[in-house]
Amino acid sequence: MFSRSLIATRPVGAVGRAAHNLTQQSQFSTSMAALRAKLPHEKVRYMPEVSELKLGTYKPESQRTGVIARKKGMTGMWNEWGVRVPVTVLQLEKVQVVSILKTSCPDFARLQIGCGTRKEKNISKPMMGHYKAHGVDPKAKLFEFPITPDAALPVGTEITAAHFVPGQLVDVTATSLGKGFQGVMKRWGFAGGPASHGTSLAHRTPGSTGNINPGRVYPGKKMPGRMGGKNVTVMRLPVMKVDTALNCIWVKGSVPGHDEQFIKVRDSTKLIKHRLFPEGAAVPFPTYIPGQSAAQPREVIAKVGGQDPLIPASD
């Protein structure tokens, strides 16, 4: 059977039989088995075995699942030092694990997470079959997150706002606002031309596009074109507040895209000089489980810590 440990067990399926055949002494079967083992349609697939939902211990090598949230708007709050921080409110709407995907690498698993609801009449038959096969209500948005096998969750697990720890860092991915066809100054930050002193019709133009050698324009030259509407990831946004009753998290700063948009939120990955979770924080691993995890208050605000910024530092 498949194993959820980091060490891969022996693979099963056609390739397993091929590997077994290799041991038999037969000149034809050996070469055919060897040939069959290398055929691309007989790849090895791994899947973590998760039967029940229970708490585990978080290790720094573990990668928890992310969630899909909805951007609800922006507001502000004052932190413990009296400094105002702008925050974006991201609400989790019925975020569930829809399926567990097979991967070709045993060290990482993939979870398919769904968010929101859609009416059955608006779902295509293939997708409806997919949801029914996993026993999940139809979702408005699906996305996959890579995880380590020890963070795997059974299908149907609901992930709530308590999955996040106030003070932790998250990466937020979403489609940025579309800006339409934009010129080179807005799109690429070019300086343009002089506003006066005799400049003719060249105030916002890109200027030269190359040299006499090679005598052509390089592909990828920065030029006017459609701006925005692309996938953008903003990294290392601190989670300022977790609200379990409204099922939302407040992240500091702004998030790409418009309100009511689906935003993918995951624990930060590029952390050379940063801490993912604050010191002394209890990390809900693999997620917050209402019956097993410690009860926490409805609203929890991150502690910024450090020195009081409103007191001038003594030299």
Next chain:
Amino acid sequence: MFCRSFFGSQLSSISNLLGRQTALSSTTGVAMSAQRQLLHSSSAHLNQAPYIIPQPQYEQPMIKPEEKRPNVMKVIEREALARADVDGRSKLFIRRAAPKARLCAGDVVFVETQNSMSDPAATTSFTGVCIAIYRRGIDTSFILRNVVQKIGVEMRFMAYSPLVKRIEILQKGEGFRRAKLFYLRENPGKTFQLKALKKMAQSAATAKKH
């Protein structure tokens, strides 16, 4: 709090000086009201926890019974205002209230702010004519203008900031027919020739809080 001098950036340091000179730091160590203290849980037993639980706690979100599908941002704003409105200062910003009860452009206002959350006793005071009010929910703010040592000084205060301790109307304005009194920068008239208000400000600063 925002300090915005009218005559340009070279006066920002001077207005800081003026701010200190107009400061009437309470020597008696005026303690925060009990409600205000609860708002900032800097008590020792919570210092070890890596998070803060906001006080007062609302177990149920503030959703009105008639809201079938409540707007999350409205609920959040309601709760944030209820939490930040410790001394009833939200009544100063209700647009529909009677002019004598609410803050209007033209009123002479006294504001006491604490310089940092670490030392609640260290406070700064400012008195001025309110020349603008921005009603933005939790980000509600107002601008006070005064002439301090012949230099015009404007200060913008976030009404629900935890650093703003006290907002008091010293004198209601009369004869101001605008919502924004930016014309006072060029044509102050007799608005800032109010010596009696200095005494009012001093007495308000040293007045004991109830």
